[in-house]
Amino acid sequence: MDFTGQGVLVTGASRGIGRAVALRFAQHGARVAVHCQSNREAAEETRALLPGTGHVVLQADLADAEAVRQMVDDAVSGLGRLDVLVNNAGIYEEHCLADVSYEEWQAAWRRTLDVNLIGAANVTFCATRHMISLGGGRVVNVSSRGAARGEPDYPAYGASKAGLNSMGQSLAQALAPHNVYVTTVAPGFIETDMTAELLQGESGRRIREQSPLNRAGLPDEIAYVVAFLASAGAEYSTGTIVDVNGASYLRS
Numbered sequence: 001m002d003f004t005g006q007g008v009l010v011t012g013a014s015r016g017i018g019r020a021v022a023l024r025f026a027q028h029g030a031r032v033a034v035h036c037q038s039n040r041e042a043a044e045e046t047r048a049l050l051p052g053t054g055h056v057v058l059q060a061d062l063a064d065a066e067a068v069r070q071m072v073d074d075a076v077s078g079l080g081r082l083d084v085l086v087n088n089a090g091i092y093e094e095h096c097l098a099d100v101s102y103e104e105w106q107a108a109w110r111r112t113l114d115v116n117l118i119g120a121a122n123v124t125f126c127a128t129r130h131m132i133s134l135g136g137g138r139v140v141n142v143s144s145r146g147a148a149r150g151e152p153d154y155p156a157y158g159a160s161k162a163g164l165n166s167m168g169q170s171l172a173q174a175l176a177p178h179n180v181y182v183t184t185v186a187p188g189f190i191e192t193d194m195t196a197e198l199l200q201g202e203s204g205r206r207i208r209e210q211s212p213l214n215r216a217g218l219p220d221e222i223a224y225v226v227a228f229l230a231s232a233g234a235e236y237s238t239g240t241i242v243d244v245n246g247a248s249y250l251r252s
């Protein structure tokens with residue numbers, strides 16, 4: 001995989017999977033825009049880890065459409081060009097139907113869809129407009145196993161990721177004439193801040209047992225597949241959704 005000379009925007013790259021994705025692209029020669037919501041210090045740490053030069057740090061709440069437009073414009077001007085977008089940023093907030101109030105329920109759905117789905121849709125709009133004018137590009141969405149398996153305690157999250165899967169399929173068809181290729185990765189449980197609590201103790205043991213590998217995944221195991229899908233040669237995979245879940249949930 002060679003991304004020399006390419007500009008790559010990774011949303012939610014201050015930590016976890018996004019940081020590993022940023023690192024992978026930089027290791028393969030790209031200049032990377034490291035996006036975060038509020039944790040600028042962590043995003044600067046990510047940038048400091050990246051080999052090469054020309055990387056930038058950007059901040060925006062994906063629920064804010066105007067901030068998204070500005071962030072993508074800044075990525076393009078900071079990197080000089082934008083070849084790859086990785087829609088990675090996301091939130092995972094518990095809201096069990098039987099336990100929360102109606103107000104809490106509505107707030108969880110609104111916030112989760114605003115960030116995980118509409119936010120990603122808006123970043124994609126702004127970024128692919130640049131790619132179209134450049135003659136092509138790649139979008140890789142980071143979805144979740146939960147889109148297909150169900151998320152009983154996080155239903156808005158499952159719905160947001162199912163929506164992201166569908167968006168990726170539709171845009172793969174819509175953008176193919178513009179040489180923009182759109183793919184999706186659906187991780188199982190990965191060791192990051194998002195899952196740190198769930199992966200502890202008895203709940204962690206049960207989660208690890210879901211995979212015959214008897215472990216959770218590592219951020220770079222997702223980053224590897226993201227980079228592959230964005231690489232030259234993977235064009236005909238456009239529209240795909242790739243499961244990376246240690247055989248913990250198999251679909252046919």
Ligand code: NAP
Binds near residue numbers: 038090142
């Ligand atoms: P994480 O460690 O919790 O990091 C989340 C990232 O998203 C951070 O960079 C955070 O920025 C950013 N973010 C959060 N809310 C945002 C907002 N409103 N606007 C902009 N950015 C925002 O998450 P992760 O585990 O690496 O997950 C990355 C992606 O993989 C997510 O889409 C998640 O749904 C998906 N995924 C994760 C797992 C897993 O087991 N970890 C499994 C399946 C799918 P700040 O640092 O500034 O807060």
